[in-house]
Amino acid sequence: MYNATRSVLEKIAIDRRVTYSQRGDANSALKKLLTFDFVFILHMMQRLMEYTDALCRALQYKSHNILNAMDLVAATKSSIQEFRDSGWEGLLQKVLLFCSKHDTLTLVPDMNATYSDIIRSRRNKDIVSMEHHYRVDVFTTTMDQQLYELNSRFSEQTTELLILSMDLNPSCGYKHFNVEKICHLAEKYYPKDFSEHEKYHLKYELELFFHDVPNHVEMKNLSTTTQLCRSLSESGKSFLYPLVDRLIRLILTLPVSTATTERAFSAMKIVKTSLRNKMEDDFLSNYLTVYIEKEIAEKFTIDSIIDDFDSMKRRRVQLNQ
Known part of the structure; x- marks a missing residue:
């Protein structure tokens, strides 16, 4: 694909039948295509996207199990972290081999040479080698940014709230229903929404809820937490389990918030x-x-x-x- 793209750009750059602007764009793209920076970043991002692709597809799948998705998030973080810590040598060798096969070996910089950077020199920063630039300034920084983004999107609070919503989701037959965990997370993230007296009674109300609602004829085929909330209201069980109903409504406000x-x-x-x-x-x-x-x-x-x-x-x- 690389050689094919290079060949097409070379033909466009010298083709008099296309406009001057198009030839200029093709020539500019060709020059960037032949740089070591382009090849290095291309391989780095390919490896990174191989780790994140499965997670992206899983998160776009509406009916995907949330717990499985959270496990995939943790696995993606671990894979990127491992690649960051021990993937540099393998990545560099792969890039050098690619350059050798595609006749771009002359563009490969000496990793022990000094890296020349106008901004760095103007700010009187320490002089660094080529290897330091590509390893620290490019490779490590990119991995750290990706890990930071994942940790920001899927923080401990977000993950636990998603798990809490899954515990009360009827689609799996309440197989993840855990009274102690639900009470713990409710007390941790909704401390002002339940009084101390209500927190004490929430446990027993959840136990009654678990032995009643899943066995109710009209509530056996529910697939979402929204349907469960609506069904509790229509059947009048929201009055029997007011604390559980309140907790479900709080969970449903999470996407809106x-x-x-x-x-x-x-x-x-x-x-x-x-x-x-x-x-x-x-x-x-x-x-x-x-x-x-x-x-x-x-x-x-x-x-x-x-x-x-x-x-x-x-x-x-x-x-x-």
Whole structure:
């Protein structure tokens, strides 16, 4: 594939039938294709994506078992960490062999030579070798960034909350249902949603729930936690197991909370301009709320806002209706 791509770019670069701009783009791409940086990064990312591909496919599969997905996350982290710690020599040898086979050996730098970098020299940083640059600045840094991203996306809190949702998921026949673990996670992540008295009774309510609901005729074929919550409400069992029902509803708000947080960070890039950096935090927070929840904000009319503002306190000037 590499030779085929190189051949196509070479032909386009000298083909007078294509535009000058296209020949220039092809020539530029060809020069980058023949660099050692391109070959090295190509092999590094290929190896990295081999580790993450299975995880990406598993997370996109809607009906995938969450516990299996979390095990795959842990396995992916371990594989990348092992590659980071002991994969450098093998990767470098593979890249050098590739360069030799594809007639790019002349572009291979001497790993013991000094790495020349304009930014590094201007900042008076320590002089490093080529090997240090590719091993530390490129290889190790990339692996660390990938591990950081996985740890941020799948932190201990996120993983345990997903496991908690799986424990109460009826799709597997409640085979992961564990009263002690559910109570522990509920107390750990929802301490303000249950009083001490309720935390004590949650255990016994879960035990009754486990011996009742899975055996109920109308609740045997449920496949999602959402269906379970709806079925509890429709059957009236939410009144029999109010603490379990509350816990299920809290779990169901997790995707909404995550989505709202992501929307908030996306909105910050648009709303928080250099001019608005001078705003007070309270004012900016209110502004963001209106921007993020614009679908709800559109339902309010200007007249209703004026009426509410006018009713807050007596004002010197009468507002026009």
